[in-house]
Amino acid sequence: xxxxxxxxxxxxxxxxxxxxxxxxxxxxxxxxxxxxxxxxxxxxxxxxxxxxxxxxxxxxxxxxxxxxxxxxxxxxxxxxxxxxxxxxxxxxxxxxxxxxxx
Numbered sequence: 576x577x578x579x580x581x582x583x584x585x586x587x588x589x590x591x592x593x594x595x596x597x598x599x600x601x602x603x604x605x606x607x608x609x610x611x612x613x614x615x616x617x618x619x620x621x622x623x624x625x626x627x628x629x630x631x632x633x634x635x636x637x638x639x640x641x642x643x644x645x646x647x648x649x650x651x652x653x654x655x656x657x658x659x660x661x662x663x664x665x666x667x668x669x670x671x672x673x674x675x676x677x
Contacts, residue, residue, distance in 0.1 A: 599624050607636035614675050618660060618668045626661025630654055630671070637675060648674050 581589070603625060606612040617625060617633050634645040649656060652670035654663070663671075 596624055596627070600628050604628070604632065604636040607633065608638060610638060615672055618663065618671060620660070623661070626659060628660050629656075630658050630660055630663065631656050633660055634671070634675070640675075 603612065603617065607614060607617060614633065614637050617628070620626070631645050631649060634640055634648055635642065640648075646656070648671065649658075651674065652667055654667050654671070658667075
């Protein structure tokens, strides 16, 4: 499948939108790291920007959780490493929250 042909203006708009999304996601994860936002709030969010965050990244934003703990938590909850927050089932969310006291 060929990529759509875009004008320079369309490409610039897309890049700007992607940058805004990355900035919003980084700010949210920074708030999780600072303890201002709970992991439960991130997992329960219906915001499309939040839904595109990878679960592993959201877990690693929790203070005291690094790559090894995040990988173990995902494995225990039966979640693939590339899964995004918006794609989690209710059961997967519950298992993660049970592990992280959410």
